[in-house]
Amino acid sequence: MHVSVENTGGLERKLTIQVPGDEIQQKVDGRLKELSKQVRIKGFRPGRVPMSVVRQRYGKQAKQEIVSEAIQNSLQQAIADEKLRPAAMPRLDAPPRDLDNGDLEFDAVIEVYPEIDTIDTDSLEIEKLEADVEDGDVDEMLKTLREQRRSWEEVERAAKEDDQVVIEFAAEGEEGRVPEEGTTRMAIVIGGSGFEEMEKLVTGLKAGDEKKKKLAFPEGFREAALAGTKAKAEIAVVKVAEPQIPEVDEAFIESFGIEDGTLDGLKAEIRGNLERELKQARVAVLKNGLVDALLATVPELEVPQAVVRDEAAGMAAQILSSQGQEPDQALVQQLAGQFMEPAEKRVRAGLMMGELAQQNGIRVDAAKVREAIETVASTYEQPAEVVQLYYSNERLMQQVESSVLEEQVVDWVLEHAKVTPKKTSFQEVIAAATNSGE
Template identity: 45%
Template sequence: MQVSIENVGSLGRKLTIRLPAQRLEDTIRTRILEMGRSARLKGFRPGKVPTKVIEQRYGSQIRNEALSEMIGSSFQEAVTQEKLRPAVQPSIATTGRPENGEIEYTATFEVLPEIGKLDIGALEIVKPVASVTDADIDQMIETLRLQRRSWNQVERAAQDGDMVLFEYSAQGEGFRHPESGTDRVGAILGSGAYSKELEDKLAGHKAGEEFSAHIDFPAAVRTPALSGKSADVNVKIVRVQEAQLPAVDGAFAASFGVKEGGLERFREDVRANLERELKGVLMGRLKAAALEKLVDSHPELEVPQGMIENEARMLARQAGAQTQDAVAQFLPTARRRVSAGLLIAELARQNNIRLDTSRVKETLATIASTYEEPEQVVELYTRDPQLMSALQNRVIEDQVVEWMADHAKCSEQSLSFNEVMRPGA
């Protein structure tokens, strides 16, 4: 095998590789003979199909497969020999035809950048810290009670916390909703989920009462036709219901799968779930802060364009848009993400940070525990190399970020559970 290298820009490489044509022909001949011994064709006894018939029917397919495999294996051999680290899959060009006893092909690709010694000692990273308190557990249990509440019809006037079913029509400049008749909507007073202004007007009215009011609807109103509009609204109250919250007792705990241990065990489970969620969010915030500092400290880093474009296409697909314009909008974000990945990998290499397999199992168990049938989730990851690879990448990233926090100028920021889980609330 003969290999020649041409630099195409700072990261681009073009390999020209020449292989003995006989190597391909020997592989093709061997595969034709093997197929002749196993092929079952009408009119021929098993294992007795003539070579010429195999060549006529399958020769082109066998040649293409053999050529593709020979190129793949020789390319890997070439990049190892030349100590190259391809960043993306190569673009291969070849006629596939022998010339002067050789088959030639070119492989064009980008290589990973050479990154010098990384020193993060000067990076200033803020690490958020928080813990789960009894008050946080009480608040979560109250949230769970709200999720399990029932509604009882009442004859009194509506008040905060009630569910009010009402019919209405809205008319403003150049529009009416609905075009004819009325629309029927339910709203929990005080939630602001529909329109806080309208909910405030509903309070104090009983079933069967009617009233009119001028309402400025928010942009996020559930009815798109009223989004951000002002209208005169005619309302008729259909039904008022008050919430009935379940008692926090053994039956309540059992409804969440706690069959033994009663409320004490239930509170332990709630704490464990909150601590798991808190740990994940804290790591996410630390990772975001650390990687932002890391990327910003290496603005000169050359990043393979192919990796950036692949990342941008993935981000566009995740956002439900795959046009060229949409992909272009994600290029800046993609560049930072790829830069972060390259720097994380280099930090791991330079500091001998190896994947902790026990931590992979622990993380997988945590993910699986959030599903009704965790065993199936573990099996899914175990059987899917792509899923497992993504999980392993996540774990090694977490390991590197924790190492960064230990070796950079790291300060702690104490926060409450709510400040971490519901920032800005």
């Protein structure tokens, strides 16, 4: 077997592989010999079919099978011999060729992972946010909980700030009408929907009013065909309702599982939840700062675009699932382009983390993996069954191990980097975590 490797640009490599023709013919003959013992052809006794008859009837099929196997096997061998690290499945852009000397030749194109030099973590400078949960944070969350439990009372007046406006809706966009027929019902809370142009449109309207206007739909709009586009909207107001905020009474408190039914008990529960949220947010911000610092050490690091595309598709599918939509392939691919930039950052970060683990001999800690699984399992009614499920599912285990190893790398880097503490507030830490995309 002869192999040549051409760098066609970036991380793409073109492999030209030649497989000796006599090797292929030998395997074809062996395959036909096996068939001659198995096939049943009228006029011949089993196992006595002449090779010439077997070759005439099955020769083409046997050669196709052997050539296919030869391509797969020789490609794997070539990748190993050339010490390439494929980032995605190789592709064959053209059929294999029969050379004049009888050899088989084919081209395969692959993307490889980049080579990363030793990463200097001692020079990294990272900011570490520090904050506490204050009484004001607890009171603000209590207010939020009351608003989440609000009910709506229909009113016969024009819509204003904080009202809920239920509308029948349709829009004509670049890809046609949404929905194709009729209308779809949706509720808009003025000042809280995240769709400011629609909020402005319904403000001042009352039940029975209709309006048409071209709107810029937000990226996260529930109708994917309209998300991030401009379209002419037609709305009809069904009803206007104002919020009814519940009092903090015994029934309200007990609805959160507070056994003693006291406000102090509810506030203690809220504080505990906020402290856990704060801890997670601080870790998220710290990790994001660490990743940014790491990426800055290798600003020109190339990443395999096939991996970036897969990551972007995964992010799009996750968004669709969180919105209650079925993430079918066409819709995922349509939205994936919006996530290419954050996907590339994730892939770059993952490569850096993996390289740090490799360069510094960091291995995944089985005890920490167990702890992570048990933490997840503790949120279910049958934690033991969930633990068993994880350990019996290779894909789930790989996800947990990857996450744990990343945490170990983060801890290792923080031990070596220059970390500067910065005192701030609970709200600022949460906002920083949200902005970091964690």
